[in-house]
Amino acid sequence: MLNIKDLRASAGGVEILKGINLAVRPGEVHAIMGPNGSGKSTLAQVLAGHPAYEVTGGSVTYLEQDLLDMEPEERAQAGVFLAFQYPVEIPGVSNAYFLRAAYNEIRKARGMEEVDSMDFIDLLEEKLKLVEWESEIMSRAVNAGFSGGEKKRNEILQLAVLEPKLAILDETDSGLDIDALRIVAAGVNKLRSQDRSFIVVTHYQRLLNYIVPDHVHVLSSGRIVRSGGKELALELEARGYEWVEAAEAMA
Amino acid sequence: MSETLLQETDARAGAAIAEGPDWLEAVRRAAAERFAQTGFPGSRDEEWRFTPIGPIAQGVWRAAPTASAGVTREQLAPFTFGHPEWNTLVFVNGLYSEALSTASALPAGVVVSSLAEALRSDGALLERHLTRHAPAEGSPFTAVNTASFREGGVVHVPANVDLDQPVHLLFVSTAAAGGSVTHPRNLIVVERGARASVIESYVTLAPGQSYWSNPVTEVSAGAGSWLEHTRIQRESEAAYHVGLTHVDQQRDSHYRSFSMAMGAALARHNLHVRLNDENVETLMYGLYLTRGEQVADNHTAIFHDHPNCRSWEVYKGVLDDRSRAVFNGKVFVTPEAQKTDAKQTNRNLLLSDSAKVNTKPQLEIFADDVKCTHGATVGRLDSAALFYARSRGVPAAAAERLLTYAFAAEVIDEVALPPVREELDRLVLERLETGV
Numbered sequence: 001m002l003n004i005k006d007l008r009a010s011a012g013g014v015e016i017l018k019g020i021n022l023a024v025r026p027g028e029v030h031a032i033m034g035p036n037g038s039g040k041s042t043l044a045q046v047l048a049g050h051p052a053y054e055v056t057g058g059s060v061t062y063l064e065q066d067l068l069d070m071e072p073e074e075r076a077q078a079g080v081f082l083a084f085q086y087p088v089e090i091p092g093v094s095n096a097y098f099l100r101a102a103y104n105e106i107r108k109a110r111g112m113e114e115v116d117s118m119d120f121i122d123l124l125e126e127k128l129k130l131v132e133w134e135s136e137i138m139s140r141a142v143n144a145g146f147s148g149g150e151k152k153r154n155e156i157l158q159l160a161v162l163e164p165k166l167a168i169l170d171e172t173d174s175g176l177d178i179d180a181l182r183i184v185a186a187g188v189n190k191l192r193s194q195d196r197s198f199i200v201v202t203h204y205q206r207l208l209n210y211i212v213p214d215h216v217h218v219l220s221s222g223r224i225v226r227s228g229g230k231e232l233a234l235e236l237e238a239r240g241y242e243w244v245e246a247a248e249a250m251a
Numbered sequence: 252m253s254e255t256l257l258q259e260t261d262a263r264a265g266a267a268i269a270e271g272p273d274w275l276e277a278v279r280r281a282a283a284e285r286f287a288q289t290g291f292p293g294s295r296d297e298e299w300r301f302t303p304i305g306p307i308a309q310g311v312w313r314a315a316p317t318a319s320a321g322v323t324r325e326q327l328a329p330f331t332f333g334h335p336e337w338n339t340l341v342f343v344n345g346l347y348s349e350a351l352s353t354a355s356a357l358p359a360g361v362v363v364s365s366l367a368e369a370l371r372s373d374g375a376l377l378e379r380h381l382t383r384h385a386p387a388e389g390s391p392f393t394a395v396n397t398a399s400f401r402e403g404g405v406v407h408v409p410a411n412v413d414l415d416q417p418v419h420l421l422f423v424s425t426a427a428a429g430g431s432v433t434h435p436r437n438l439i440v441v442e443r444g445a446r447a448s449v450i451e452s453y454v455t456l457a458p459g460q461s462y463w464s465n466p467v468t469e470v471s472a473g474a475g476s477w478l479e480h481t482r483i484q485r486e487s488e489a490a491y492h493v494g495l496t497h498v499d500q501q502r503d504s505h506y507r508s509f510s511m512a513m514g515a516a517l518a519r520h521n522l523h524v525r526l527n528d529e530n531v532e533t534l535m536y537g538l539y540l541t542r543g544e545q546v547a548d549n550h551t552a553i554f555h556d557h558p559n560c561r562s563w564e565v566y567k568g569v570l571d572d573r574s575r576a577v578f579n580g581k582v583f584v585t586p587e588a589q590k591t592d593a594k595q596t597n598r599n600l601l602l603s604d605s606a607k608v609n610t611k612p613q614l615e616i617f618a619d620d621v622k623c624t625h626g627a628t629v630g631r632l633d634s635a636a637l638f639y640a641r642s643r644g645v646p647a648a649a650a651e652r653l654l655t656y657a658f659a660a661e662v663i664d665e666v667a668l669p670p671v672r673e674e675l676d677r678l679v680l681e682r683l684e685t686g687v
Binding site for chain 2: 048049050051071072073075076077081082084087088089090091092093098099101102103105106109141158162
């Protein structure tokens, strides 16, 4: 589904990703862990096409397409979804309007008919249950005045509605209390399927107790320095990031 | 130009003698003399520094044609908010058209009529209010209007009467208006404890025509009254529009203004509100959309002369191409006006590198126990929000439209009448589809 080869990217002339290699098959959940500043969020943003990052080398193939050659909206239309670490507030646009606009743009791009607001409300009802939410949240402006937990829950709601093939969760657990974390993780687990893949970017192992990954990768200074199964996350938690950083320094 | 204009003025003032009352004739003569002395404002006049009125001052303007030239109700339908049954006074090129107007049932004592009719039947009311709120000394444009007006709308709501439907004053220009000037004069009097909603629209059936509209609206809001006043300026983009609204508010009254400007080559609107007693509330919202070489200029002034009053002002602008906007917001707080709560905000969104804004808040506060704030911003679309929308599948151009609409929608949401709010929404979206 996704094949990243020797990906290099920089921001403001500073190289952050220094040769990432990663292959994600359909249905797999990959966790990307690493200390602050290791490039985890940059990788997530580069995959979504954030204009602040310049790709300086390597390639990313997504479903046989050159992902790096696509505009952010084309990536979304092709089924790539990034749950933001810091979801953006859009005063003046209701959550319902925004999400329906996105849903219809994606349908349009796939040659499907747009849905009207009545049909969309039916669809929403079902998806709102997934994140244990009431419909009143849909009439508020997008993320405006939302708590940290509400913003993250809103990202998962968008994920549920837009049904991507590849979902990238960027530190979705940061700033969540245990109830919100449980709701968000349960939502993600219900969305797991054999043809939907996840890349879960996180600093802490805690989230991975709820969303159990197939593979864990440790990122350090812009490279994947270690890959393993879900037990690698536990080992990291026990021994700290200094352990992999030290191992890398010795290598 | 001044001389030509005054000859016109004299001719019309002469005509008015025949049918107008003596008190008014004296006021009009004084206004004509006033304008003869001052002429148009010069470029060094602080109030007009950023307002390019050259084409008006140097133009030669004829009187508007007196025939309403076959305008039909169907042509006016797009301007009636889907409610043709609302009481509507229609003026074609400044002239009242009874045939195109709509008179629905009104509560006893309510007057909705043309100015000429009101001068005949409500002389005492007009003598108390007409020209008393907006003095000719206020501005040369007001002086010209006072000396020259022929028609306008009069709305009078007696004490404790609640108008359950809005009243619409609709000023329409046609192709025949090319090269002409009109001076509409409106009067809105809402007495003690009365409630009303009045819409004032300036629209065109001839989008390319150049003409000059010079309206003045006087508003008297009695003690404990409630008035929503919506002003929509959609003149031809080759026209000139210089308007003044002056509001006098009495104790415990609530006045809510929404001013939309999207037409005219040059649009200037002055909104002056004087708070004449305690516990008055004033809300002033504005939205201007400009493109091409348009200039939209809003000057507001609020006079806090008494204690315990609250004023709240938000004006927003969306500017594209080489267009320009001017915002000047004055808040005067006299030494007596303790516990004044005044907030003023002006926010501008630039969609092009060549668009320009001159914004100037002016707070003059002489009381010491007040809460007065102001803020002005000039900015571009939020790049983080743009990326967020694109990352959800919304193409860049549509994302820009969505965010621009959202910026404008924040003030449109303040229009209390749902049909008017929906129409303004539609107008903004339509403008965004075709490029602001």
